[in-house]
């Protein structure tokens with residue numbers, strides 16, 4: 113069966129800076145994304161939610177507390193109100209970023225964008241922004257919510273989609289095939305080389321998530337995945353350089 117997406121080699125393996133280089137900089141901010149690029153990431157992963165006044169912003173948690181110290185959730189505030197808060201990581205801080213600002217900053221770069229839908233009902237507006245900035249070919253829409261991906265496939269059939277899951281079943285893979293969802297994103301600790309070979313043979317791209325440390329990063333690489341999200345893209349860049357050498 114033909115692959116929906118290209119098979120991996122050193123040119124197509126994606127080192128996604130997860131919420132940017134979030135081990136080093138405030139997650140899901142421009143500072144974190146640029147840090148990831150400086151560390152050699154060729155992809156950026158981020159999370160989309162909607163503010164009270166309908167703006168799409170990049171934020172992971174259901175609560176503002178862990179990274180901003182504020183109470184409530186993204187949806188409780190307008191974007192202008194959220195701009196008053198700071199996202200912190202150690203001594204560094206930055207502002208919550210909109211999806212539009214993200215695309216303005218990075219649309220012209222040679223990067224792949226894994227854009228995760230963190231809530232339902234953002235599909236149409238997310239797709240509209242992706243089209244406005246002309247990055248359809250560079251984006252993979254992801255979600256743990258299978259229904260969110262079904263909605264996205266309807267809203268924007270031209271966009272690639274990836275299903276994030278802890279449990280890969282043949283039933284789900286069959287549904288994905290039916291819907292044209294070409295990327296399976298299993299938890300890194302659950303992936304074996306045999307799984308990867310099988311999923312590739314079925315035509316899926318395989319991208320790992322939940323890479324908590326370098327040991328897991330190495331085991332997922334050795335299992336033959338096509339890419340992964342890492343909070344420490346510098347370490348994955350170093351591994352890739354050692355394994356494949358640097359690009360000419």
Ligand code: G3P
Nearest residue numbers: 157228276320321322341
């Ligand atoms: O790589 C996808 C990953 O971001 C999923 O987990 O919790 O960081 O959104 P989470």
Ligand code: CA
Nearest residue numbers: 157158159228
């Ligand atoms: Ca995410």
